[in-house]
Amino acid sequence: MDKIKIRGGNQLNGKIYISGAKNAALPLICASLLTKESIRLTNMPILSDIKSLNSLLEVLGTKIEEKTELKSGFESKTYTYTTDKFDSLVAPYDYVRKMRASYYVLGPLLAREGYVELSLPGGCAIGARPMDIHLNSLELMGAKIEIKNGYVVADAKNGLTAAHIIFPKASVGATCNVLMAATLAKGTTKIENAAKEPEIADLIDLLTKMGAKIEGRNTSILTIEGVKELKSAEHEVVADRIEAGSYAIAAAITKGRIELVNAKSEHLQTPLNILRNMDIKIIEKPQSVVVDARNALMQGQDIMTDYYPGFPTDLQAQFMALMTVVPGASMVTENIWENRFMHVPELMRMGANINIHGYASAIVRGVKKLSGAPVMATDLRASFALVLAGLVAEGETVVNRVYHLDRGYERLEEKLKAVGADIERVKEED
Ligand code: UD1
Numbered sequence: 290m291d292k293i294k295i296r297g298g299n300q301l302n303g304k305i306y307i308s309g310a311k312n313a314a315l316p317l318i319c320a321s322l323l324t325k326e327s328i329r330l331t332n333m334p335i336l337s338d339i340k341s342l343n344s345l346l347e348v349l350g351t352k353i354e355e356k357t358e359l360k361s362g363f364e365s366k367t368y369t370y371t372t373d374k375f376d377s378l379v380a381p382y383d384y385v386r387k388m389r390a391s392y393y394v395l396g397p398l399l400a401r402e403g404y405v406e407l408s409l410p411g412g413c414a415i416g417a418r419p420m421d422i423h424l425n426s427l428e429l430m431g432a433k434i435e436i437k438n439g440y441v442v443a444d445a446k447n448g449l450t451a452a453h454i455i456f457p458k459a460s461v462g463a464t465c466n467v468l469m470a471a472t473l474a475k476g477t478t479k480i481e482n483a484a485k486e487p488e489i490a491d492l493i494d495l496l497t498k499m500g501a502k503i504e505g506r507n508t509s510i511l512t513i514e515g516v517k518e519l520k521s522a523e524h525e526v527v528a529d530r531i532e533a534g535s536y537a538i539a540a541a542i543t544k545g546r547i548e549l550v551n552a553k554s555e556h557l558q559t560p561l562n563i564l565r566n567m568d569i570k571i572i573e574k575p576q577s578v579v580v581d582a583r584n585a586l587m588q589g590q591d592i593m594t595d596y597y598p599g600f601p602t603d604l605q606a607q608f609m610a611l612m613t614v615v616p617g618a619s620m621v622t623e624n625i626w627e628n629r630f631m632h633v634p635e636l637m638r639m640g641a642n643i644n645i646h647g648y649a650s651a652i653v654r655g656v657k658k659l660s661g662a663p664v665m666a667t668d669l670r671a672s673f674a675l676v677l678a679g680l681v682a683e684g685e686t687v688v689n690r691v692y693h694l695d696r697g698y699e700r701l702e703e704k705l706k707a708v709g710a711d712i713e714r715v716k717e718e719d
Contacts, residue, residue, distance in 0.1 A: 291691040293702060295679035296711040297661060300583075301545035303708035306363040307533045307552045308334040308699045309526030312390075313488040316465040317495050317526060318342050319393035321351065321370035323401055323469060324499060326521035331358065333366040333526055338388050338696045343368070345384040345391050349398075350376035361550055375402060382408035382439065388696075392420060392462065395443065396470035399432055403445045409436065422463035426454045430467075430474055451476030451515060459484040459509065459596045465492055471513035472501040480511040486597040487556045491527040498522035530556040532698060533578065534604045535673050537561070539705065540580040541569055541587070542611050542681045547708055552578045559600045563590050563608070567615065589617030589655055594624050606632045606674035612653040613641035614681055619653045632671035635664040639678050639686070658683055665689035669697045676701070680710055687715075 309332040318339070321328035333339060343353055354369040378398055385391040385408040398405035410418070424434050424441065429452040432445040451474050456463060464484040469492075471478035483489070485507055493506045499522045502514040533552035540547035541564060554561060554573035561571050564580065567587040572579040589612060594602040602625040612619035613636055623629045630651055633643050639662050642654040661684035666672040672693040679686030688694075691714065694701055702712045 290689070290717055292715045292717060293676065293688040293691055293694070294713050294715055295661070295676065295686045295688070297659075297680055297682040297684065297686065299543065299680070299709050299711055301539055301543045301547055301680070301705070301708040301710060304548045304550050305536050305704050305708060306361055306550045307528045307536070308332075309365065310334070310488055310491070310529035310531070311336055311338055311697050312461070312531070313491040314339055314526050315342055315390040316393045316469070316488070316492045317524065318346065318368075318370065319397050320469055320492060320495055320499070322346070322349070322372050322394060322397035323472060324519040324521065325373045327369050327371040328495070328499070328521065329367065329369045329523040331365070331367045331523070331525045332360055333368055334529065334699045335364070335366055336695065336697060336699055337692065338390070341384065341388040342391060345380060345394065346370065346372070348377055348381070348384065349394065350374060378402055378404050379406040380408060385410050389418065390462070392423065393465060393469070395423060395441070396427070396466035396468070399427060399443050399445050400449055400470045400473040403448060405443050407441045407443070409439055409441060422456055422458065422460045423466045426452070426456075426463060426467045427470060429454055430470060430478070449474035451478040453479045454481070456480065456482040458482070461486050461489065464489055464511070468492060468496065468503070468511060468513060471515060472496055472503070472519060474515040476515055478513045478515070480513075481509065483509050483511045484596060485509055487527060487530060487553075495522060495524040498524060528553050531601060531603045531670070533557060534560050534601070535607050535698070536704070537564060537578070537580045538604075538607045538611050538677055539680060541567070541582045541585070542614065542677050544582050544585065545708070546579065546581040546583055549578045549580065551576065554578045559598055560604055560608070563592060563600070566590055587615045589615050589619035589653070591620040593622040596625070602626055602629065603670050605629060606671045607677055609633075609643070609651070609653060610636060610674040610677040613643070613656060613678065614659060615655045617655055619655075620650060621653060622650045624649065631667045632674045635666060635675055636678055638662050638664060639682055641678070660684055661686040663687045663689065666693060669693045673698060680705075
């Protein structure tokens with residue numbers, strides 16, 4: 290298993306290209322299942338999660354063409370997906386287990402073929418992650434749903450019909466799944482309390498190009514008028530706001546200056562405002578965001594995760610890493626996931642002063658320095674938090690279980706090395 294070795298203390302300066310968003314790309318790939326024509330996706334990130342989902346689509350019968358292209362001087366992928374017919378309507382355990390977002394095949398398969406068997410993904414390191422909102426909504430649209438041998442068996446032989454659905458929580462996954470299902474359902478579906486994350490707007494943009502009729506983009510009420518069929522389209526994946534936010538914190542923690550090329554500042558307003566409160570200069574440009582922390586007199590800040598446009602839960606661990614070395618106290622409250630402080634014991638092994646209160650809050654008191662240590666994390670964003678701590682710690686930090694990082698951070702060590710980090714990947718046999 291590969292490891293990442295970091296020698297801390299370097300100030301980071303320069304430019305980092307922000308890749309296409311993983312969490313946008315995953316539902317976009319599955320939207321291609323809604324049509325027998327080809328869907329071309331550009332600015333796709335090069336990540337193991339994308340490869341896993343591509344393998345699942347190949348099992349279902351999708352033909353995938355891959356091309357490498359240059360965008361702002363950086364390599365990105367273009368994939369063309371064509372599913373003229375299905376070889377299978379079963380998403381097996383071995384695929385879903387590797388990548389939870391495989392559940393995005395549910396809505397499209399049910400809408401186009403009227404049947405799907407999907408292995409239940411189960412829990413994961415950041416909580417129970419139920420699917421009840423997805424399944425209850427599809428039942429309201431006429432699907433018969435049973436759980437058999439660990440699989441969701443969903444049947445809508447006579448097609449899905451429109452429904453008025455009120456989500457109990459603004460779930461990103463359920464919003465994407467129901468949106469995709471509703472594009473081909475009979476009648477007009479209304480979703481209330483839909484999620485408003487930018488990745489959903491990106492999905493709506495592709496579906497609209499494919500011929501779907503959707504109103505309410507960027508709002509919590511979505512109205513979808515079902516159509517008979519969808520057609521071929523091309524779409525550029527939106528920039529990854531979580532990758533951009535993660536590197537913004539890399540600039541902050543090393544008191545450096547990084548230009549995040551291709552980042553969209555409008556998708557990052559809440560985290561950028563926290564950095565501004567810490568005296569960090571943020572310059573928003575049309576094609577990039579500059580984060581300049583060289584002369585910042587940082588002080589602790591309180592953060593509370595929330596649905597978009599609130600503070601993203603996927604940046605909570607990284608902000609906590611920053612707070613460990615900023616003078617003063619910071620309170621970090623996690624409101625989305627019930628088990629998302631797994632990085633705390635690892636940060637404490639590096640010398641951080643953190644007290645967890647109950648299940649959802651932690652007080653971080655800034656320390657003068659962290660010291661390098663071998664560490665490991667149980668999820669993707671927590672792993673990046675340990676990389677951040679390593680960038681500023683004295684001595685060497687070795688981050689184990691790099692496969693978490695490879696799921697969501699494209700060419701991490703290459704990007705960080707280019708701005709001055711002393712970082713390398715150590716290949717190890719299993
Ligand atoms: C997506 C992101 C993930 C991010 C999360 C919240 C992807 C692939 N993943 O995950 O990185 O942390 O949004 O921004 O895009 N819930 C239910 N029942 C359901 C579905 C969700 O109770 O059927 C609850 C969850 O337990 C959680 C909350 O709703 O407490 C939000 O979950 P959701 O928005 O669905 O997250 P994901 O789409 O899984």
